[in-house]
Amino acid sequence: MSNLIASTAPKARQLTPEEIHDIEHEKTHYPYAQAVGLEALKIVQKYQGWVSDESLLAVADYLKLPPDELEGVATFFNMIFRRPVGKHVILLCDSVACWMLGCDNLKAHISSKLGIEYGQTTADNQFTLIPVPCLGDCDKAPAMMVGDKTYRNLTPAKIDAILADCTARG
Amino acid sequence: MTVTNKPLTKNIEIGRAPFNFAQYQAAGGYQSVAKALTFKPRDLMKLVQDSGLGGRGGAGFNTGLKWSFIPEPDGGPRYLVVNADEMEPGTFKDRLLMEHDPHLLIEGMITASIALQATMAYIFLRGEYKEAEHALLQAIKQAYAAGMLGKNIQGSEFSLDMALHTSAGRYICGEETALINALEGKRANPRFKPPFPQVSGLWGRPTLVNNVETICNIPGIVTHGVEWFKGLGINGQFGTRISGVSGRVKNPGCWEMPVGTTFRTLFEDYAGGMQDGYQLKAFLPGGGSTDFLMPEHLDLPMIPGDVAKAGSRLGTSLIMVLDDKTCPVGCVHNLIKFFAHESCGWCTPCRDGLPWSEHMLLKLENGEGSLKDIEILKEMCGYMAPGNTFCALAPGAAEPLQSGLKYFMDEFVEHVNHGCK
Numbered sequence: 379m380s381n382l383i384a385s386t387a388p389k390a391r392q393l394t395p396e397e398i399h400d401i402e403h404e405k406t407h408y409p410y411a412q413a414v415g416l417e418a419l420k421i422v423q424k425y426q427g428w429v430s431d432e433s434l435l436a437v438a439d440y441l442k443l444p445p446d447e448l449e450g451v452a453t454f455f456n457m458i459f460r461r462p463v464g465k466h467v468i469l470l471c472d473s474v475a476c477w478m479l480g481c482d483n484l485k486a487h488i489s490s491k492l493g494i495e496y497g498q499t500t501a502d503n504q505f506t507l508i509p510v511p512c513l514g515d516c517d518k519a520p521a522m523m524v525g526d527k528t529y530r531n532l533t534p535a536k537i538d539a540i541l542a543d544c545t546a547r548g
Numbered sequence: 549m550t551v552t553n554k555p556l557t558k559n560i561e562i563g564r565a566p567f568n569f570a571q572y573q574a575a576g577g578y579q580s581v582a583k584a585l586t587f588k589p590r591d592l593m594k595l596v597q598d599s600g601l602g603g604r605g606g607a608g609f610n611t612g613l614k615w616s617f618i619p620e621p622d623g624g625p626r627y628l629v630v631n632a633d634e635m636e637p638g639t640f641k642d643r644l645l646m647e648h649d650p651h652l653l654i655e656g657m658i659t660a661s662i663a664l665q666a667t668m669a670y671i672f673l674r675g676e677y678k679e680a681e682h683a684l685l686q687a688i689k690q691a692y693a694a695g696m697l698g699k700n701i702q703g704s705e706f707s708l709d710m711a712l713h714t715s716a717g718r719y720i721c722g723e724e725t726a727l728i729n730a731l732e733g734k735r736a737n738p739r740f741k742p743p744f745p746q747v748s749g750l751w752g753r754p755t756l757v758n759n760v761e762t763i764c765n766i767p768g769i770v771t772h773g774v775e776w777f778k779g780l781g782i783n784g785q786f787g788t789r790i791s792g793v794s795g796r797v798k799n800p801g802c803w804e805m806p807v808g809t810t811f812r813t814l815f816e817d818y819a820g821g822m823q824d825g826y827q828l829k830a831f832l833p834g835g836g837s838t839d840f841l842m843p844e845h846l847d848l849p850m851i852p853g854d855v856a857k858a859g860s861r862l863g864t865s866l867i868m869v870l871d872d873k874t875c876p877v878g879c880v881h882n883l884i885k886f887f888a889h890e891s892c893g894w895c896t897p898c899r900d901g902l903p904w905s906e907h908m909l910l911k912l913e914n915g916e917g918s919l920k921d922i923e924i925l926k927e928m929c930g931y932m933a934p935g936n937t938f939c940a941l942a943p944g945a946a947e948p949l950q951s952g953l954k955y956f957m958d959e960f961v962e963h964v965n966h967g968c969k
Contacts, residue, residue: 407670407711407713408711408733409625409751410732410733410751412732412733412734413731413732413733414733415733416715416716416730416733417713417714419716420675420714420716450735451733451734451735454718454735454736454892455715455716455717455718455736456716456717456718457675457676457715457716457717458716458717469676472882473637473638473836473882473886474637474638474832474836474868474879474882474883474886475637475638475794475795475868477878477879477882478795478796478868478870478871478874478879479795479796510676510717511635511637511717511719511886511889511890512635512636512637512638512639512836512886513676514634514635514639514640514642514643514674514676514677515640515643516637516638516639516640516792516794516800516866516868517640517792517793517794517800517801517802518800519794519800523676526678527678528676528678528679
């Protein structure tokens with residue numbers, strides 16, 4: 379039985395040279411490897427899109443951290459994706475200022491346009507839709523991020539243009 | 549040259565790139581570092597304490613007094629951590645400061661570190677603030693290149709390193725001990741206090757955690773002195789602060805203004821009052837975790853004590869207006885949903901009380917609620933009150949709920965059976 383579990387359990391993959399380079403840079407900022415854990419998961423996510431079991435184990439191996447502790451950190455922070463996401467992650471702010479200015483309607487608009495609900499990814503793996511707590515753009519509400527970019531004073535028409543631009547960029 | 553009366557935003561011009569090191573220095577920047585190096589550290593802490601500067605993250609505690617609890621150096625590492633995890637619903641002031649004048653924060657951090665004799669300074673930045681990340685990384689690099697960071701700053705005995713930590717979500721990271729756990733690479737559950745971070749913080753070492761805007765006040769206070777700082781305030785208050793308005797007003801935004809300015813001045817003169825066709829119904833004075841205030845409270849000065857007497861908290865002093873066409877029950881539901889989602893799960897009143905409250909509010913919204921639910925919601929506010937929870941998250945969450953029930957009870961009762969119209 380134990381052999382069976384061992385043979386199907388995920389194994390650490392090799393980190394890429396770019397990932398190792400970035401993790402080494404972060405290590406210079408902290409006296410202990412544990413403090414680099416979250417930054418290392420973010421680095422992996424930057425290159426891979428998400429943090430697979432194989433990636434998590436690779437980071438744990440590299441930093442000599444217990445994998446279960448690192449998993450505890452990975453699942454605590456909502457911006458670490460432990461499941462695959464689309465190429466463009468849409469973070470739609472659903473906090474109070476954006477809610478007052480109609481983010482629910484925008485969510486319905488995105489859902490009907492892309493055919494996905496919160497937490498889902500389009501069949502072509504282009505878009506994932508996730509709600510995000512207050513983006514700190516309340517004076518320019520409603521707001522959302524797509525990837526690293528923030529978009530403000532949103533309307534359905536603006537969202538159409540943003541999504542079309544993402545699709546065009548591929 | 550007259551000394552500025554807008555020390556926080558004097559270099560900010562929306563639409564142009566932030567000042568680089570040379571431009572910032574040419575505009576009078578980094579003077580506080582040289583001046584601070586001539587002080588005994590304890591005298592510098594006393595200076596900040598005498599200025600009356602209160603923490604701008606929401607709690608408002610005297611900054612110099614908070615600093616003074618740090619023990620004398622023992623040769624080991626000491627840390628300054630800037631809390632740049634701005635995530636309080638309705639708050640967008642630190643974003644402005646970091647994106648548009650990153651060197652002001654860095655100067656404040658260096659000067660504060662001289663007072664605290666810190667050996668390392670971290671900025672704990674929320675991961676979503678990509679523009680701020682870019683601006684701060686550039687500015688830190690420039691400060692190192694100019695000898696303002698690193699070994700023997702400006703030829704002195706004082707050395708300081710600085711690094712930017714970008715986080716990955718979770719509102720609880722704004723709680724200073726949770727932030728310290730997150731910075732150590734752990735789950736961001738708050739820690740028991742005492743010991744307070746000043747004594748045993750990051751990696752068990754003396755640590756000060758201060759908000760971005762708080763630290764941005766330090767260069768002005770040290771450069772121009774306490775009397776100048778006191779002269780900036782009105783209604784018996786000292787200094788300036790960033791206040792702002794969101795919601796259906798004509799001109800939402802945030803601006804630097806004298807501490808002690810009234811809500812009405814902020815709401816009418818700066819934000820232009822309500823948009824046409826909307827009336828002011830109520831407002832949250834300083835973020836999602838503050839009690840509602842009503843239009844009759846607009847003439848209050850934005851002073852923590854005055855706001856407390858009216859039954860709320862000044863918090864971050866960025867107000868969110870609730871208009872007459874937005875449902876207050878829906879508004880409270882949105883806030884409680886946020887807090888339920890952001891609970892770290894450590895203590896029961898928060899972990900279980902918030903989702904249960906959210907569930908009852910949703911039932912009310914859908915016309916499936918009962919008067920009993922409203923009674924239980926009231927009880928919940930008691931369970932989540934200060935003293936019953938491990939940290940301030942749930943007591944803060946209870947504030948809009950308890951004041952919502954106080955001011956809008958008729959609407960809550962109307963929602964029973966009818967739901968939200």
